[in-house]
Each structure stands twice: as structure tokens, then as C-alpha cells.
Amino acid sequence: MGKTAVSDYLGSTHHLPVLDADIYAREAVAPSSPILEAIAERYGSGVLLPDGQLNRSRLGEIIFNSTPERLWLEQCIHPYVRDRLARTITTPPLNDARLHPTLVLVIPLLFEARMTDLVSETWVVMCSPECQLQRLMQREQLTEEQALMRINSQMAIAKKAARADVVIDNSTNLDNLFSQVDAALAKQPKPISSRRS
Numbered sequence: 758m759g760k761t762a763v764s765d766y767l768g769s770t771h772h773l774p775v776l777d778a779d780i781y782a783r784e785a786v787a788p789s790s791p792i793l794e795a796i797a798e799r800y801g802s803g804v805l806l807p808d809g810q811l812n813r814s815r816l817g818e819i820i821f822n823s824t825p826e827r828l829w830l831e832q833c834i835h836p837y838v839r840d841r842l843a844r845t846i847t848t849p850p851l852n853d854a855r856l857h858p859t860l861v862l863v864i865p866l867l868f869e870a871r872m873t874d875l876v877s878e879t880w881v882v883m884c885s886p887e888c889q890l891q892r893l894m895q896r897e898q899l900t901e902e903q904a905l906m907r908i909n910s911q912m913a914i915a916k917k918a919a920r921a922d923v924v925i926d927n928s929t930n931l932d933n934l935f936s937q938v939d940a941a942l943a944k945q946p947k948p949i950s951s952r953r954s
Contacts, residue, residue: 758889758914759882759927759934764863766935771942774857778864778872781841785834786811792833799829821906835870842875868912868920880941881921883914884928 768775786793788809797805800819806812820827842862850856864872867879884892886908893904918924923941927934 758884758892759925760863760865762927762931762934763880763882763925763938764861766938767861770935773859773861774851775861775863776842776845778838778842778862778866781838782834784841785837792837795833796830817903817907821903821910824910827910831866831870835866835872838864839870839872839875842872846875866911868917878922879920880923880925881914881917882925882927882934883918884926886914888928889914 764775764777767773784790786796793805793811796811796816800816804812804816804819816830820830842864845851846860846862851860862876864870864875867873867876873879883889889908890901890904893899893907894901897904897907899907925934925937925941
């Protein structure tokens with residue numbers, strides 16, 4: 758959809774601290790971590806690469822073909838990610854509102870993982886379903902069927918947009934995208950403590 762483009766822009770151009778849930782999710786399944794060991798125990802050594810890293814492609818085949826397995830994995834990873842985000846935003850200097858009145862939390866499954874209590878405002882970046890499908894297929898080298906399974910495993914983007922404080926449309930180009938971000942920031946009446954994009 759464009760969340761990375763928006764968060765990178767907020768960090769590089771607006772100099773806002775960015776905390777990315779995906780980084781913590783990768784950390785959760787680092788080699789020899791308890792979560793990775795639980796994954797290997799459940800699915801076998803085929804979900805591990807020769808160097809001990811998670812074979813994300815193989816795991817994706819499993820969890821995006823089975824809702825119960827996807828939910829099991831999320832129940833392993835989401836609490837870890839929540840804890841890391843919560844601890845980081847309360848650690849100096851990020852917890853000093855004078856230095857950092859606004860934090861950006863990038864949480865792809867914000868609503869699904871019930872992490873809205875970590876933020877004071879939600880931004881949703883969206884594009885047309887056709888654009889989303891094409892971008893996902895290209896980025897992850899997926900077939901149309903594989904991409905649709907991933908898209909359908911999440912809350913519909915229209916539902917996310919309905920719950921958001923700010924909706925950013927990423928259907929055209931980066932200049933338009935960044936103009937919307939600038940405008941959304943300019944409308945802020947006062948600094949807020951956290952924001953997700």
C-alpha cells in the first residue's frame with residue numbers, strides 16, 4: 758500500500774522517530790529464539806534455512822493456506838512485538854515529549870493485533886485493490902493466487918480506512934503521496950505523543 762514510503766518520508770524529511778513492528782517481528786524469529794524454536798517444533802525443520810534462519814517462503818505457504826495456523830503464529834509473535842514497542846516508547850529519550858512530541862509506529866496489523874491503545878492517532882495508507890495486488894505480486898514475487906491469499910488474510914482496507922483518523926491515498930505517485938503526508942501533518946493542532954502510518 759505504501760506504508761514504508763510514508764514512514765521513510767516521515768523519518769527522513771520530517772525527522773520523526775520511526776518504530777517499525779516488522780523489525781521487531783523479524784527479531785522475534787531470529788535464529789535460536791524461543792519463537793523460532795516453537796515454529797520449527799510445530800512445522801518441522803523444513804521451515805528453517807541451512808544457516809538456521811527462518812524460511813519465510815515456506816512458512817508463508819503454511820500460514821496463508823490455513824487460518825488456524827496463521828492465528829497460532831500471530832499469537833506467538835504479536836505479544837512480543839507489542840512488548841518491544843511498548844518498552845521502546847517508554848525509554849529515554851523517546852519518552853521525552855519535549856524532545857520527541859511525535860513518534861511514528863508502523864504497525865501493519867494495528868487493528869488485527871489490537872494495538873490501537875499504543876497510539877493516539879491512526880493513519881492508513883491505501884491504494885486501489887488492483888494496485889495493491891500488482892505491487893504485492895511484484896515485491897514478493899508471488900503468483901496472483903498467493904498474493905490474494907495474503908491480502909484476504911488481513912482486515913479489508915476499507916474497514917481500516919473507516920477506523921483511521923487520517924487516510925492517505927497512494928494510488929498515483931510519490932509526489933502526491935508526500936504532499937498528502939505534509940498536509941496531514943500541517944493540520945495537527947498540537948503535538949501528539951504517538952502516530953501510526
